[in-house]
Amino acid sequence: xRVVRDLExxxxxxxxxxxxxxxxxxxxxxRLLIQQCPECGHRxxxxxxxxxxxxxxxxxxxxxxxxTVYTYTVVRQYGVPAFAELPYVLAMIDLPExxxxxxxxxxxxxxxxxxxxxxxxxxxxxxxxxxxxxxxxA
Amino acid sequence: xxxxxPVICGIGLSDYPVVPHLNSVQHHALAARRAIADCGIAxxxxxxxxxxxxxxxxxxxxxxxxxxxxxxxxxxxDGTMVGGxxxxxxxxxxxxxxxxxxxxxxxxxxGSDQLTxxxxxxxxxxxxxxxxxxxxxxxxxTPYGLPLVGAYALAARRHMHEFxxxxxxxxxxxxxxxxxxxxxxDARYRDPITVDDVVNSRMIADPLHKLxxxxxxxxxxxxxMTTEEIAxxxxxxxxxxxxxxxxxxxxxxxxxxxxxxxxxxxCGPEAFAQAGVTPADIDTAQLYxxxxxxxxxxxxxxxxxxxxxxxxxxxxxxLRRGGSMPTNTDGGGLxxxxxxxxxxxxxxxxxxxxxxxxxxxQVPDAELALACGSGGxxxxxxxxxxxxxxxx
Numbered sequence: 001x002r003v004v005r006d007l008e009x010x011x012x013x014x015x016x017x018x019x020x021x022x023x024x025x026x027x028x029x030x031r032l033l034i035q036q037c038p039e040c041g042h043r044x045x046x047x048x049x050x051x052x053x054x055x056x057x058x059x060x061x062x063x064x065x066x067x068t069v070y071t072y073t074v075v076r077q078y079g080v081p082a083f084a085e086l087p088y089v090l091a092m093i094d095l096p097e098x099x100x101x102x103x104x105x106x107x108x109x110x111x112x113x114x115x116x117x118x119x120x121x122x123x124x125x126x127x128x129x130x131x132x133x134x135x136x137x138a
Numbered sequence: 139x140x141x142x143x144p145v146i147c148g149i150g151l152s153d154y155p156v157v158p159h160l161n162s163v164q165h166h167a168l169a170a171r172r173a174i175a176d177c178g179i180a181x182x183x184x185x186x187x188x189x190x191x192x193x194x195x196x197x198x199x200x201x202x203x204x205x206x207x208x209x210x211x212x213x214x215x216d217g218t219m220v221g222g223x224x225x226x227x228x229x230x231x232x233x234x235x236x237x238x239x240x241x242x243x244x245x246x247x248x249g250s251d252q253l254t255x256x257x258x259x260x261x262x263x264x265x266x267x268x269x270x271x272x273x274x275x276x277x278x279x280t281p282y283g284l285p286l287v288g289a290y291a292l293a294a295r296r297h298m299h300e301f302x303x304x305x306x307x308x309x310x311x312x313x314x315x316x317x318x319x320x321x322x323x324d325a326r327y328r329d330p331i332t333v334d335d336v337v338n339s340r341m342i343a344d345p346l347h348k349l350x351x352x353x354x355x356x357x358x359x360x361x362x363m364t365t366e367e368i369a370x371x372x373x374x375x376x377x378x379x380x381x382x383x384x385x386x387x388x389x390x391x392x393x394x395x396x397x398x399x400x401x402x403x404x405c406g407p408e409a410f411a412q413a414g415v416t417p418a419d420i421d422t423a424q425l426y427x428x429x430x431x432x433x434x435x436x437x438x439x440x441x442x443x444x445x446x447x448x449x450x451x452x453x454x455x456x457l458r459r460g461g462s463m464p465t466n467t468d469g470g471g472l473x474x475x476x477x478x479x480x481x482x483x484x485x486x487x488x489x490x491x492x493x494x495x496x497x498x499x500q501v502p503d504a505e506l507a508l509a510c511g512s513g514g515x516x517x518x519x520x521x522x523x524x525x526x527x528x529x530x
Binding site for chain 1: 259262270271272273275277278279280281282283284285287288291292293295296299340341342343344345346391392393397
């Protein structure tokens, strides 16, 4: 996964407590992590300390960083100063590994976004060692 | 043996939609005073209290603080907080407590000064007012700039993709509810609107327009629930709780398992089974209309129409005044009032209809009413079925 170093990020950032921190730290190294359960094989995202299917302790697994748009919206009004540059696209992405992930979708005219279109993940750092995951047309 | 079947015997509304002289605690209290006066019960008879904070952190209207403020020395208390549907869950819990004998008479209250204190930030102003780090599962969404409207827009877009639902069909929901608001002198917006008005209103988060979104107001409400036996000596007709069921499929929108199916598909059939009735039996529905899409998903989940058929169903006019199931007859959240958590108003309007007290919006001969609340982001859903006749 491509990593864009962007220390100018003005928006709110993830706190990264617990397992969340591992996810955002891996993203800054170009790895997109999801979780897989060693007991039942269930895969999940966001990361947690329990398998939501069987209750065992999940393990990390690296995803390919590809997906398709499951649904999306174009935000045209939002009163938070950090998001003054409107409009922008937010989407739910279906990963081939079987989980769904939320994120910003960039590098495309909002009017051109379509459900089902293939996308690829990239990471954008918000501090020296952590990054948020965004998506762009594949 | 005296019947412990739970009934709603008293209802009260505080003032809405714009009430700058009341804070959240005072909304709870005004609504409670009116609900107690409505049924004529001795306040000292109240031995159960159920509530949740409408004012949010710092408002001092959490359940234990409010029990003290209202002077309720409860034997049963519940502060369940699942967002806007909290009060449908409260009725489920209070009904069980009354039936079981944990207490006899429960006061349920809600109050919020959302509009006066916070302005209209709820939908598009963001929960996150500054750049403080976001904790918990919200950190997977909030940092990307997800407004409340945007979360519901994700569901609406997917529904359009899977079923060909149109903006005009969603708009029909808002138009019908606005017609009822015109009959409610207290409603926030009362002038009639058309489908064109809705689809030509400003786009907030595609595909949801401004008029697909609920209003933001102040307000409060209260219920008194008790046993059938006690209610017989009170002032108002008995309104029976025939069914009450709830469920949660997710909390954060990004964890919704299927963006076109809400938990109504689980708790709806359960509530109908408890009541021994079917969707076709319902005379009037009060459906949580945070956004037009919320109503459409609820209609499908509850079984009023098939999955994906919500668009065609609303176009047939069932929800309208004079339709087969007049819906949100007080003007709903889309046009009347929405102080942040609207669930209690659904129950109050359902009771007014069953009492025959709904004025110009009265559904003729209404005998069965359904209230369905949605809390969070289409997350925690509960269905309550009320009837004017004693269950057999």
